[in-house]
Amino acid sequence: MTNRSTEGEMASIARQHYDAVFRFCARRVGIDRAADVSQDTFLTAQKVFHKFRGESNLTTWLFGIANNECRRISRKQRCEPVLLQIDPEGPADDGAESAIVDRHALQQALSKLSAEHREIVILHEIEGLTYEEAAAVLSVPVGTVKSRLHHAFLQLRRSLFTAEEAAR
C-alpha cells in the first residue's frame, strides 16, 4: 500500500469512525480532552496502519488505539476518573423525577467502579461492543471480559438496589 493511498484511506477512515472514537474518548477522559485524544488516535493509526492486518474489526482496532491513548493521557495528566455523562432529559420508563434520581444514582454507582470495571461497562453496555470485541480492545481474554462484567454488574446492583431498598 502506498503512502498516498494510506493518506486517503486514513482520511476516509477518520470521517467514518471519528464519531465513535470521539465518544469513546469522551467517556474515558472527558469531552474537553476527547478531541485531542481522538486526533492522536488517528495520527497513531496513520503511522501504524501498515500493521493492520484486517483480522479484527477496524472499529475495534481504532478503539484499542484510543484506549491506549486515553490511558496515556490519563497517566500523563493524572486525570481524575471521569463520571459517565448522563442525559438528564433522556426518556424514562417511570416518572420523570424518579428517572432523574435513578440516573444520578447510576452515575454515582459507576464512579465507584474500578477503572477496569468501568471501562468494560462502557465498552459493552454503552459502546455496544461484544465480549470478543471488548477483549480485543482491552487486549484481554474473553473470559476476563465476562468475569469483569459480572463483577461490575454485581457491584452496580449492590450500589443501586441496596440504596433503593434503603430508600423504601
Place this chain on the structure above:
Amino acid sequence: MSLHEDLKAYLDGELDSVRAEEVKTALERDPGLRRELSELRSLSEHLQGAAAEIRINGLEKTLAALERSDRSRRSGIERLLWGGGLAVAAAFVWVMLFPVFSQAKQAAKKTHWASLANSAKDSGDVSEDLKAQAPETTATPPTQDFARAKAFKSLTRRPLASGKMRELSANQNVPHNDKTAGEIALQAPSRGAQGAARSKATNAEPPASMTPLGNSTAEGTITSIVVKAERKVPTTVTLSFASKDDGIKQVLGVVGKYRVPRQIPTLSDKRGKDPTLTELATSEIMAEIPEDQADQVIGDLKRLGLAQQPVGRGGMTMTRGAVTLNNGLQAKNGATSNSSASLSAPAGKAPSGNLAKSASGPGAPADANSTLANSNLKRPEANLVDNLAQKNRIQRFAARNTNAANVSSSTTNVNTPRMRLLRIVIEEKPKNDPVP
C-alpha cells in the same frame, strides 16, 4: 463458573448453546435467579439509555493534522531517497573515476621529478659530492601535501624509525653558493672575504666519510627533508622530516623554524611553482644557518628523533623532555629512538650542548648521560669540548655502530664565523638491525 456468573453472559447472549440451555433450565426452577436476571436487565437498560448524547467536534482538525503528518512524512522519505540516491551516485562516480585520476597524478609526478633530478645532475655548478647524490630519475617524489603534518602526532608513537644521525663533521669544501636540486642554501648577507678566509683556516679537516644516500623509499624511514620557506623577507624557514609509509608520504615532524634575513632561492622558484613550499628530492640538505641558530637546528634534529610530545601551537615547539644519550638516543619516557648519533663541531667553533652531548657514546665522559633538556638550555660556550678528542670519540663510536643507519651532518663556517653550513644526510637503517 457458577450460574450467577453466567447470568450476565446469558443476558447478553454470549453463552454457547449448551450453557445457555443449562442457565435457562435453572432460571425456570429458581425464582431468585430470575429476579437477579431481571435486575441485570434493568440495570443494563438504564445504562444504555442514560448515556448522554455527546456533541462531536474536532473532525476537521484531525483531518488537517493527518494531512500535515503525511506530508511531512512523505517529504522526509523523499529527502532520504534523494540523499541516498545522490550519495550512491557520487560513490559510483568516485569509484569509476578514481583510478583514472590516480594514474594521471602518478604519471605527472614521475615526469616532474624525473626532469627535476636530471636537471640537477646536469647543472654545472654542483659539487661532485652532491652531484653524485642527486636523485635518480626513478626517485620517488616526496609529498607535496604539507597538511599531512598532522602525522606529527604519530611521532609520539613512532620514533624516527631507522633514520640515523651518523655524524656532524666539518665540511669546508662546499662553497656556500652551491645549490643543487638536493640542497638549499640559507644565506645571510656576505660577511666578506676575510671572514671566508678565517673560516677556511679554521676548518681544515677534510669532510668525514660522507654517508651515501640510503634507500629513501623504504617504508617507515626518513626519505626526505621538507623545507618550507616564505617569500617575504626576512624569511622563516621550516625544516621537517618526511617519510613514506605504506606508500603515503608523511611529514614526520617539524625540526624547527628559523628566520633568515633574506629571501631563499628555492627549487620552487626555479620551477616556477608555489614558492612557499619546497621539497627536496634527496635526503640531504645543505643549509647555511646563522651561528646562533645552527645549534638549535642540530638540537632540534636530535630531539625530533626522540619522539617527544610536541607542545605549543602548531607543533613547532618540541618538548625538552628528559632524554639521555646512549648508543642510540633514548627517551626516558619510554619512547626509544633507534637512532644513533655522532656529531662533531668545526674546529675553533663552539658546539652547542646538544652537539657535545650527542656525540658521546656509552663510554663517553660524564656528560654523556646528561639530558638533552639540560644541554639544550646551556649556552654553547658552556659546552666547549676538545674538538680533536671529540672527533676521536666520534670515530670510535661510529666504528662500533657500523650497522646503524645514520644521519650525517656537517657543520662548518663559510664566509663568516657567524654562519654555519649544516649538512644533514639521512640514510636508511638496515632492516632487522637490533636497536642499540
